[in-house]
Amino acid sequence: MIRTPTHEGVLEAAGKIAAILPPTPLLPVEIRGTQCRVKAENLQPIGAFKIRGGWHRLSAMSDAEKAKGVVAVSSGNHAQGVAWAARRLGIAATIVMPRDAPQVKLEGTRALGAEIVLYDRPGEDRDEVAARLLEERGGTLVHAFGDPWVIEGQGSAGVELTKQMGREPSRIVACCGGGGLAAGLALACPEAEIVPVEPEGWDMVGQALERGEIVQVGDPKPKTICDALQPDATKQINLDVLQGRSQPGVTVTDDEVRAAQRFACRSLNLVVEPGGAAALAAALAGKVALDENTVIMLTGGNADPAAFARTISTGS
Numbered sequence: 001m002i003r004t005p006t007h008e009g010v011l012e013a014a015g016k017i018a019a020i021l022p023p024t025p026l027l028p029v030e031i032r033g034t035q036c037r038v039k040a041e042n043l044q045p046i047g048a049f050k051i052r053g054g055w056h057r058l059s060a061m062s063d064a065e066k067a068k069g070v071v072a073v074s075s076g077n078h079a080q081g082v083a084w085a086a087r088r089l090g091i092a093a094t095i096v097m098p099r100d101a102p103q104v105k106l107e108g109t110r111a112l113g114a115e116i117v118l119y120d121r122p123g124e125d126r127d128e129v130a131a132r133l134l135e136e137r138g139g140t141l142v143h144a145f146g147d148p149w150v151i152e153g154q155g156s157a158g159v160e161l162t163k164q165m166g167r168e169p170s171r172i173v174a175c176c177g178g179g180g181l182a183a184g185l186a187l188a189c190p191e192a193e194i195v196p197v198e199p200e201g202w203d204m205v206g207q208a209l210e211r212g213e214i215v216q217v218g219d220p221k222p223k224t225i226c227d228a229l230q231p232d233a234t235k236q237i238n239l240d241v242l243q244g245r246s247q248p249g250v251t252v253t254d255d256e257v258r259a260a261q262r263f264a265c266r267s268l269n270l271v272v273e274p275g276g277a278a279a280l281a282a283a284l285a286g287k288v289a290l291d292e293n294t295v296i297m298l299t300g301g302n303a304d305p306a307a308f309a310r311t312i313s314t315g316s
Helices: 007-018 050-059 063-068 077-089 103-111 126-137 148-165 181-186 204-212 234-242 254-268 275-284 305-314
Strands: 027-029 032-038 068-074 093-098 115-119 140-143 171-175 194-197 248-254 294-298
Touching: 007 050, 007 148, 007 181, 027 148, 027 204, 027 254, 027 294, 032 148, 032 234, 050 140, 063 068, 063 115, 068 077, 068 126, 077 093, 077 103, 093 103, 093 126, 103 115, 115 126, 148 181, 148 234, 148 294, 171 181, 171 248, 171 275, 181 194, 194 204, 194 275, 204 234, 248 254, 248 275, 254 275, 254 305
Parallel strands: 032 294, 068 093, 068 140, 093 115, 171 194, 171 294, 194 248
Antiparallel strands: 027 032
């Protein structure tokens, strides 16, 4: 039976994470004449919010489970979150990553001591690769977004920002791949509106919320610079949490994402990777409502240096 993520589980995760990591900054920002806030999760030790879910999941494992190791699938940020937690807890970690993942993410994962198994994207199914590894080696699958502990861990960011604000936000605008962060925030902040933001053509969570069922991305796969936000579909566990709690969401273009990266660099002095800038892109483009109690999640800062340099050196 699949465990159900809960608000109480999010609170437990928040306590565990607060014991080992300082809170990330909640920074004031003016967007389209409205003062709101951004949550700088790009400043986590691994450069992304995924450290939260990785820590909550691996620290909840039994000694027997830890001894068998973990397998995860990731384009890079979840990989580093799992690898960081695994190294700290003395757990062997194998990460299935796409061959075209940004070099900075591949190098960061290796530096944390994880074994990397590469697959071709598109062409190979990363979940099938992981399943074969688990059959051959044993261990625990730590899914990037469809795991109840991971969902709760990501939701700890909502508990943290609520404490920083002194009240629950009215709205949280979140970058969205498979829906792990959005689901966790929905559990953490039950009164807040949750707005998932996905790359154009990859709105699998938004479509699932609209239709009430899982939707697979079509072929040929759309192109996007948001390498961190490209799962083929969300999972039922995420849809169950978000259904009735989240708007269908919005999509952003590559140009809007690049504009958000430039804004974050120039106005906030922050390096934000494309996938980590999607929520900010939607806010800047006027695709989401904003008020003084809105929080925008900046979810990752593991930008490819050359691509980031090209982005910030062009445009207005």
